Amino acid sequence: MRSRILRILAAVVLLGATALAVGGSLEAAGAEVSAAARAPGGPLLLVAAVLANAAGLTLSMLSWRVLVVDGGSRLPMPVAARIFFIGFISKFIPGRIWGVLAHLQLGRDAGVAPERMLSGFGLGLVIGIATGAGAGLLVAPTVLGGYAWALAPLVLLAAAAYARPGWVNRLVALAMRLARRPAVEPGSPRAVRRSILLALASWAVSGLHLWALAVLFGAPAVPSLAVSVGGFALATVAGSLAFVLPDGIGARELVLLAPLAAVMPLSAATAAVIASRLVCVLSEVATTGAALLWARLARPAPPALSRTAVPEGVR
Template identity: 75%
Template sequence: MSAGVDQERETAGPGGAEDGSEPPEAAARPSRRARLLRTAAALVLIAATAFAVGGSLRGAGTEMAEAAGRPGGVLLLIAALLANAAGLVLSMLSWRVLVVDGGSTARTSDTARIFFIGVISKFVPGRIWGVLAHIQLGKAIGIAPERMIAAFGLGLVIGMTTGAAAGLLVAPAVFGAGAWVFAPLVLLAAAAVARPGWVGRLVARTMRLARRPAGAADSSPRALRLSIGWACASWAVSGLHLWAIVVLLGAPPLLSLPVCVGGFALATVAGSLAFVLPDGWGARELVLLAPLGAVMPLSAATAAVIASRLVCVLSEVAATGAALAWARAAGPLPTPRPALQEGAA
């Protein structure tokens, strides 16, 4: 809501506007249609999430039960859940840097709520739902739609670029001595960190094509570098969930560590590109099988991929629930005190 609107309501007096229009409390209340749309969107999101959890349980229930029955299995599976949840938190911090870089003082609890609702919106086919959720929820805490769109676009570019760079970790295991041919890509990733302005220019150009104000994409180099750093940390930590699973299934720990971190990042990027599929189902698993097949039998790699899907879904739902509880505990945004008019006592 703009400052001009707030000022008009503040000077209207406690009984409403001077022209007899409705009081500010009534104007602030959402309309019946808006409430119905919000309820319908929530129900669709809950149904899509339940379908994702149910599908993952049906597909990976046997593998998870067998893995849990192995020595240390329960502890490793809990570690896998915590690792992916921690990676999601780091990813949220990477995105939040871009949101508040424009001067927003939004609380971390509120931005976490927006981010994680966007995370589970990927269970609904099409990336547009995540963008719409970010826009609507951002407006509710005073962040302009243009800023939310720019942060979404910047976060997407940074996430996919750093994910592709992390994916290079699988090269030695898959290509052996021929992995050196990927060295130029490593240099390119380093150059992107040194000169991050290209990310903002790319998103600004896209926003101009969409006829949206491109100024919101002008993030500072410091914010872009910080976002890139959080994103890299997110890939490193979230990939540990897959490592815990493959070690539990018998893969060599040292050899499989870079394969799991790089393979999970690369597979997640591939799943993001397959945006017509809910959460990239199928595409992610196919990409992940190739590097895992280099460090363990194909049957074990298949079981690890299926178990990884379940761990990711459960940790995403749990992290979203925690974020919603945190935002609820933080309470509503404080209402600014009305400004005193000149000459008022």
């Protein structure tokens, strides 16, 4: 009974935080999105933005699942989607711990050991931040101009991490020690490489939502592509590191504004950044709802009660 009450309270808090996030985003970006929807091609670009971010989130889930099943754990795709997205929207509650707790509890219910869930969460977090920072280098030519070559060592470092996945495991181990958290199981080289590739694909696809919005608000299509993809990845990483803020609000917008302002007027860049927040929240909530529905529909039906299995005296 106590566990059931705690689950209900957790669900209420999570739903309340999600509702506040959606309401706040609607209030902040309602005018910008409404004006964009009335522009030529506006509805199509807005729908494309929502779908692009949803697709990027799905790739992120796959990147995480590769790490969880690496140790031989069985985690069906619908169950994995449910665990990942419930943990994901817990970011609307300040503090990173809620996502960890959600993963541990839901993973235990699915038959996955807490150590395996913690390993997937820790490795996935480090890979997500590292690949996001790497994708963020796409903004260097626009922001730094001829000095972009100075970031070449970071590109080589990222390539080395892919070639030698053991570096990623050591980085995770160091991060866990600094955070005074238990050590996690290292990922196999094959799983780490697959997770890195899926994470990079996730950043590339998710960033397309910002590109659609930038074009919608008047940015030139070709110059704004790399800036949108790289800027969104870099800004999301900054928001993730500002874990005391719900969904990194404020930090993400501040980082995202600088590269966009290099390819479009500041007022238009501000409108695109605000609209991006709303598009992301709506796509995250919609994707989470779809994952919950998928998990429910995929749940095996209870076995039918056979007449021969009923004791004679009960008939």
